[in-house]
Amino acid sequence: xxxxxxxxxxxxxxxxxxxxxxxxxxxxxxxxxxxxxxxxxxxxxxxxxxxxxxxxxxxxxxxxxxxxxxxxxxxxxxxxxxxxxxxxxxxxxxxxxxxxxxxxxxxxxxxxxxxxxxxxxxxxxxxxxxxxxxxxxxxxxxxxxxxxxxxxxxxxxxxxxxxxxxxxxxxxxxxxxxxxxxxxxxxxxxxxxxxxxxxxxxxxxxxxxxxxxxxxxxxxxxxxxxxxxxxxxxxxxxxxxxxxxxxxxxxxxxxxxxxxxxxxxxxxxxxxxxxxxxxxxxxxxxxxxxxxxxxxxxxxxxxxxxxxxxxxxxxxxxxxxxxxxxxxxxxxxxxxxxxxxxxxxxxxxxxxxxxxxxxxxxxxxxxxxxxxxxxxxxxxxxxxxxxxxxxxxxxxxxxxxxxxxxxxxxxxxxxxxxxxxxxxxxxxxxxxxxxxxxxxxxxxxxxxxxxxxxxxxxxxxxxxxxxxxxxxxxxxxxxxxxxxxxxxxxxxxxxxxxxxxxxxxxxxxxxxxxxxxxxxxxxxxxxxxxxxxxxxxxxxxxxxxxxxxxx
Amino acid sequence: xxxxxxxxxxxxxxxxxxxxxxxxxxxxxxxxxxxxxxxxxxxxxxxxxxxxxxxxxxxxxxxxxxxxxxxxxxxxxxxxxxxxxxxxxxxxxxxxxxxxxxxxxxxxxxxxxxxxxxxxxxxxxxxxxxxxxxxxxxxxxxxxxxxxxxxxxxxxxxxxxxxxxxxxxxxxxxxxxxxxxxxxxxxxxxxxxxxxxxxxxxxxxxxxxxxxxxxxxxxxxxxxxxxxxxxxxxxxxxxxxxxxxxxxxxxxxxxxxxxxxxxxxxxxxxxxxxxxxxxxxxxx
Ligand SMILES: [Fe+2]
Numbered sequence: 001x002x003x004x005x006x007x008x009x010x011x012x013x014x015x016x017x018x019x020x021x022x023x024x025x026x027x028x029x030x031x032x033x034x035x036x037x038x039x040x041x042x043x044x045x046x047x048x049x050x051x052x053x054x055x056x057x058x059x060x061x062x063x064x065x066x067x068x069x070x071x072x073x074x075x076x077x078x079x080x081x082x083x084x085x086x087x088x089x090x091x092x093x094x095x096x097x098x099x100x101x102x103x104x105x106x107x108x109x110x111x112x113x114x115x116x117x118x119x120x121x122x123x124x125x126x127x128x129x130x131x132x133x134x135x136x137x138x139x140x141x142x143x144x145x146x147x148x149x150x151x152x153x154x155x156x157x158x159x160x161x162x163x164x165x166x167x168x169x170x171x172x173x174x175x176x177x178x179x180x181x182x183x184x185x186x187x188x189x190x191x192x193x194x195x196x197x198x199x200x201x202x203x204x205x206x207x208x209x210x211x212x213x214x215x216x217x218x219x220x221x222x223x224x225x226x227x228x229x230x231x232x233x234x235x236x237x238x239x240x241x242x243x244x245x246x247x248x249x250x251x252x253x254x255x256x257x258x259x260x261x262x263x264x265x266x267x268x269x270x271x272x273x274x275x276x277x278x279x280x281x282x283x284x285x286x287x288x289x290x291x292x293x294x295x296x297x298x299x300x301x302x303x304x305x306x307x308x309x310x311x312x313x314x315x316x317x318x319x320x321x322x323x324x325x326x327x328x329x330x331x332x333x334x335x336x337x338x339x340x341x342x343x344x345x346x347x348x349x350x351x352x353x354x355x356x357x358x359x360x361x362x363x364x365x366x367x368x369x370x371x372x373x374x375x376x377x378x379x380x381x382x383x384x385x386x387x388x389x390x391x392x393x394x395x396x397x398x399x400x401x402x403x404x405x406x407x408x409x410x411x412x413x414x415x416x417x418x419x420x421x422x423x424x425x426x427x428x429x430x431x432x433x434x435x436x437x438x439x440x441x442x443x444x445x446x447x448x449x450x451x452x453x454x455x456x457x458x459x460x461x462x463x464x465x466x467x468x469x470x471x472x473x474x475x476x477x478x479x480x481x482x483x484x485x486x487x488x489x490x491x492x493x494x495x496x497x498x499x500x501x502x503x504x505x506x507x508x509x510x511x512x513x514x515x516x517x518x519x520x521x522x523x524x525x526x527x528x529x530x531x532x533x534x535x536x537x538x539x540x541x542x543x544x545x546x547x548x549x550x551x
Numbered sequence: 552x553x554x555x556x557x558x559x560x561x562x563x564x565x566x567x568x569x570x571x572x573x574x575x576x577x578x579x580x581x582x583x584x585x586x587x588x589x590x591x592x593x594x595x596x597x598x599x600x601x602x603x604x605x606x607x608x609x610x611x612x613x614x615x616x617x618x619x620x621x622x623x624x625x626x627x628x629x630x631x632x633x634x635x636x637x638x639x640x641x642x643x644x645x646x647x648x649x650x651x652x653x654x655x656x657x658x659x660x661x662x663x664x665x666x667x668x669x670x671x672x673x674x675x676x677x678x679x680x681x682x683x684x685x686x687x688x689x690x691x692x693x694x695x696x697x698x699x700x701x702x703x704x705x706x707x708x709x710x711x712x713x714x715x716x717x718x719x720x721x722x723x724x725x726x727x728x729x730x731x732x733x734x735x736x737x738x739x740x741x742x743x744x745x746x747x748x749x750x751x752x753x754x755x756x757x758x759x760x761x762x763x764x765x766x767x768x769x770x771x772x773x774x775x776x777x778x779x780x781x782x783x784x785x786x787x788x789x790x791x792x793x794x795x796x797x798x799x800x801x802x803x804x805x806x807x808x809x810x811x812x813x814x815x816x817x818x819x820x821x822x823x824x825x826x827x828x829x830x831x832x833x834x835x
Contacts, residue, residue, distance in 0.1 A: 117705060230704065238740035244774075247707040247735075247743030268709070276707055276745035283744050286820065287776045306584070328819040390813035462813055471666040510777075512784075512799045532806055534799045547797055547806025 038064050040115045042196045043090075044122065047234040049174070050241040051099035051127045054207065055234050058090045058107055059359075060114065066090040069113070070105035074120045077104060084110070087368050091234065100128040122204045123310040125173070130242055130255040130290065131465045133439065135168050138294075139206070140427035142178035142337030143166035143213065145186075145194035146405035153448035154404045154426050155198060161428065161446050172206040174256060175199070176429075178337035178402065179213020179228075179298035180268075184215035188228040194405075195232075197394045209235070211263040212250065213298040223413040235263070244284035251277050252283050258439075258463065259431065260290035264297035264322070271317040278321060285329040292431065292441060295326055297334040298416050300400040302355070302417070305339025305410035308352045314414065323352050330393055331456060332441060333429070337402035341412055342421040342445050344454055345398040347374035347386035351416060353456065358415040368416070370395030377418055378456030385440070385457040398457065418456075439463040483535050483546045490526035492548065494537055525550050554614070583614045603632035607639055614642070619650035637666065641674060648677060653684045670704045674707075679716070688720030699734075707745045710735030714749060730744035742773060760791055778807040782828055794835040801828050801835075 035482060043058030056068050063086040069077035079091050090107070097103060104123045106116030116122060128134055139158055141395055144151050175498045182190035196203070215230040235249040242255030243262075250265040262284060269277045285293065301319035302309050309315040315338075324335070327349055351358055351368045360375045369375045371392055376383025378397070388395055400414070404426045412420035425447045434440045440463040445454040484493040494502060507516040510532045516523070530551050535545045581758050592609040598603065610625030626643050640663045647656035660678045664671065676698045682691035695713050702709065714728045721727075732750045736743060747769065754763040767784040781804035788797035805828060808821060815821055 177703045239741065240650055244744050245740050247739035247746065249704075250706065276711060279748055280744050284775075286779050287774050289775055291814065291817075325820075328823070330815070330818050330820075391817055393818045460814075463655040508799050508803075510803065511771050512796055512803065532803060532810075534802045536799070536805070545802045547809075549806070549810060 011377055013038070021476065024061070036455065037107060037412050038062055038112075038114055040107070042192065043200075043203065044105075045196070045200075046113060046124055046172050046205075046207040048236050048241055049127050049128050049207035049256075050236075050254075052096070052097045053093060053095040053240070054124045054126065056090075056092045056094065056105065056107065056124075057120075057232075057234065058115070060088050060090065060109075063088050066092050067108045067110065068092045068094060068105050069108070070094060070103045070124075072101065072103060074104045077106060078328060082110075084143040088178040089231070094124075096124045099126050100132070100134075101126050101427065107297040109491070117204070121201070124162055124205070124207070127173075127241070127255070128257040130258070132257045133291070133433070134257055135171075135433070136173050136257050136259060136394050136431045137162070137168060137428075138174045138429040139172050139202070140176045140178065140335055140399075140401060140429060141404045142335070142400075143180040143402035143406075144177070144198070144404035144426075145180055145182035145190065145215070145478045147183075147190070147194035147198065148405070150407075150424050150448065151194065151198055151405040153473060154227045154446075157446050157448050157450045158426050158428065158516060159202075160450055162332050167432075172202060174207050175208040176207060176261070176294075176296055176335065177204060177210035178296055178335055179211050180215040180337060180402070180405075183215050183405070185218035186213075186227070186229055187219045188231070191228050191232055208233075209254070209261070209263060211296045211298055212267050214267050217267045231548040244280060246277075246280045246284075246289055253279065253288075255288075255290060257431070258291040260285075260293050262293070262295045262326075264295065264318075266297040266299040266314050266318050271314065271321055273321045280323070281322065282325055282329075285331070290332075291439065293326075293329075294333045294335065294429070295331050297322075298336065300343075300398075300402075301334060301337035301352075302345060302398050302414055303336070303339040303343055303400045303402060303410075304355055304412055304414040304420070305341040305343055305402070305415075305422075307410070309340045309414070324350070327394060327396060331396050332388070332460075333399045333443070334396055335427075336398070338399045339400050340402045340406055340408040341400070341410060342403055342419075342423060342425060342427075342454065343400040343412065343414060343417045344419050344443075344445070345377075345394045345416045347371065347378060347388065347397060348416055349394045349396065355414045355416065371435050378458070380457055385459045387459055387461075387520075389438075389461040395458075397443070397456065399427060401445065402427070417453050421445070421453060423453060425453070433464060434459055435464060437464050481546070482537050483542055483548050485525070485548050485550065487549075487551050490524055492523045492525045492535075492550070493522045494523075496539060500539045500541050503538045505538075506537065563741055581772050582637060585612055588612055589616065590773065603629040606632065607634060607636070610642065610646075614646055614649070619646050622646045623650070625687065639670075640666070641677075641701075644674075644677060644681075648684070651684075653681050656681045661810035670700055670701075675701075678750060680712075683716055683719065688716060691716050692720055699731075703737070705738055705826050707735065707743050710739070710746060711749055714753075725753050729753050753785065763787065776807075776811075777814075778811070778824060781807060782824060782831075785828075785831060789835060798832065798835055801832050804828055 012398050039061045041059045041061050044056050047055040047057055062242050066083040067080055069080045071077040071079055081094050083092060102123055102125045104120060106113050109113045118190055139385050182194040203217040209232055212229060219227045230249055235252045236254060237247055237249055239245040243253030246252050250269050251263060253262045262281060278518050297318060299314040299318055300309055301323055309319060324473050346369050348368055349370045350365060360369060371387045373386055374395060378386045386395060403424050407424055409422050412422060423443050428444050429444060430442045438459055441458040443456055444452045482495055494505060502521055504517045506514055509515045528550055532547055532549050535546050535548055589609060589612045592605060592612060596605045606625045606629035610622045613622035613625060623646050626639060629639055640659060644656050644659035644663055647659060660674060660681060664674055675694050679691045679694035682694060699713055710731060714731050717724055717728045717731060732746050735746045739753055751766045755764055770780045774780060780799050785797045785800035788800060
């Protein structure tokens with residue numbers, strides 16, 4: 001045992017050295033109080049962050065109550081959420097929070113605070129309301145779980161980056177894990193050493209999301225949703241954070257600001273077209289109104305690293321089954337791991353073939369790449385950024401980034417890749433205003449040395465300034481256009497040629513139910529609920545149906 | 552305060568452990584390449600050919616590699632060397648099932664469940680799946696019911712599989728299948744997409760036209776973007792020969808597309824949908 005005086009000295013030391021860049025190997029808490037009888041062994045960490053809620057989880061060595069104290073000011077955590085159930089696995093949901101707001105918190109039991117940060121490094125910033133255009137930074141970590149020095153170097157390189165970067169210093173809105181978070185078999189013990197003991201500082205201020213990797217799957221069982229992976233993570237099954245309810249934590253989606261993130265299970269769940277995960281992903285992506293769509297799953301659609309997407313079934317199925325659908329619906333960025341290297345594609349669309357069939361010279365069906373800059377490096381100071389706009393909404397970059405814990409080579413010659421590196425690192429995604437009413441999605445690959453060895457930008461126009469004149473002008477029902485309605489007015493007018501005579505008008509609501517009949521050319525719609533209607537107009541000459549939005 | 556692991560001595564031990572772990576990691580993490588790992592196990596077996604654990608482990612790798620015969624050989628070898636672990640018995644049943652030898656699979660899972668007192672949900676599920684393949688639908692249903700009632704975290708896939716068994720047992724039994732869906736919605740959340748989709752299929756297949764239309768309306772009202780649902784509803788209306796309502800639904804689809812945010816209007820999925828709307832309109 002260490003003497004108590006030494007212990008206190010050590011504590012003083014750790015309080016001072018405590019910051020985001022601290023790289024100690026063991027979790028260190030920061031309060032200077034009597035040693036509590038209950039020890040926090042894991043966490044706190046944040047799950048399923050939404051604009052108004054977040055889940056705080058932690059583990060204690062003995063069963064005790066769960067208390068989260070929180071508030072907008074560090075010195076005054078006036079609110080609390082409590083569960084009196086005695087447990088070692090604590091899970092407390094904070095709700096009724098204000099969007100885009102920083103809440104400091106600490107955790108404890110009925111009698112004392114068990115973990116806190118006097119320097120204010122334990123907090124949650126609630127997600128912005130969906131659709132908000134603002135700066136967002138996500139840290140992307142693929143196949144990290146080695147618990148070795150490589151993993152720490154990659155982590156420290158990112159910590160250093162985020163603490164020294166010029167804009168939005170210290171801000172990490174989310175962590176996106178790409179699976180294989182704890183080798184070799186994703187056991188609880190391995191998760192402790194390769195996950196919680198490594199990223200504990202970031203976990204208490206940034207919400208962690210993940211998709212299932214094959215190594216997580218050795219211990220986790222998607223069929224029963226049991227095992228460490230499913231115990232550790234609490235993901236939204238009922239679209240609590242936006243998106244479409246999947247009914248399972250194996251695959252889910254969430255919104256953050258104006259980004260829609262879809263996490264798929266490429267390991268256990270059926271990857272067949274028409275099966276539940278496919279149907280869900282299709283409905284989910286076709287229901288989003290967000291500006292950016294990011295998809296993550298473990299097994300890479302394109303890779304010639306330690307895994308080969310030409311010959312391995314999961315990789316082939318994800319590419320051939322899911323990618324045509326996701327691309328046709330506007331996916332911007334695809335994040336995969338599994339191969340322990342960094343492989344980053346050109347700005348591509350509609351390929352889905354074998355590595356050697358990808359060609360920059362291809363011209364049929366629009367080619368394999370998108371736009372004038374799609375064949376280039378995507379760098380602002382190079383061949384030019386990749387471009388997306390309303391006339392050209394397709395194109396995505398695929399990144400296989402599975403070297404956050406180790407590298408394992410491979411041929412690294414996939415032709416869809418602009419660059420392939422057998423190097424350690426993680427990625428950062430930053431979405432920022434482009435100053436012209438659009439936004440840039442900037443991705444950087446940060447080596448374990450801190451060097452940024454690759455970067456690129458996808459620019460999207462018309463994000464922050466959207467086309468307000470969205471109500472269609474004359475083009476609706478171009479063949480006739482007999483309904484005249486001006487937004488905000490009470491009256492809807494039927495117009496027609498002089499030689500036509502109106503017989504009747506029927507109005508159907510947004511689910512096709514008849515809600516109003518009339519024989520007049522001018523109809524009062526002031527009492528009708530806002531929304532879309534179909535107007536059926538019968539004249540002596542025939543019947544016409546048009547749609548109109550009453551607002 | 553300190554975490555348990557903040558103790559200094561432990562810290563040193565841990566550092567040593569990490570160093571050793573790092574040294575080992577190079578071999579351990581060469582994952583994914585199953586063939587490589589199988590070869591490695593084979594080498595280990597050649598060094599200690601009496602170790603039943605190694606045969607079991609190689610069997611698992613063979614199973615992942617879809618080499619079921621070899622997997623089975625290894626499992627049986629492991630058993631003959633004295634492996635009495637329950638997990639082995641389960642794998643023997645599983646690999647028989649995967650290889651399509653359902654009678655052998657049933658025999659193994661039955662003896663597994665007898666030893667276990669039949670409380671193992673995963674094994675019960677495998678038993679239900681085997682019975683299903685053998686055409687013993689009633690027994691399969693009975694086993695699957697146990698799974699539904701006892702599984703800690705059900706997935707939508709489980710409910711859908713249960714529905715399949717209900718309909719295999721009696722293809723007229725849409726009522727029971729719909730009941731299963733409803734109970735699934737209660738367990739997994741009222742808007743679980745794949746269950747709501749199956750509900751739609753069941754209503755359509757059993758000719759419950761008005762309820763099926765209500766189900767389309769459910770999707771229309773529940774979802775933010777409706778253009779695809781309007782089209783799907785129109786297709787169904789056309790199918791059941793209600794052309795005017797189909798046209799109304801198509802007009803609403805077109806109206807919705809016209810009002811879509813600019814960024815979606817030229818997406819391939821929307822361009823394709825517009826073509827589909829046009830061609831259906833032309834048929835009506
Ligand atoms: Fe992997």
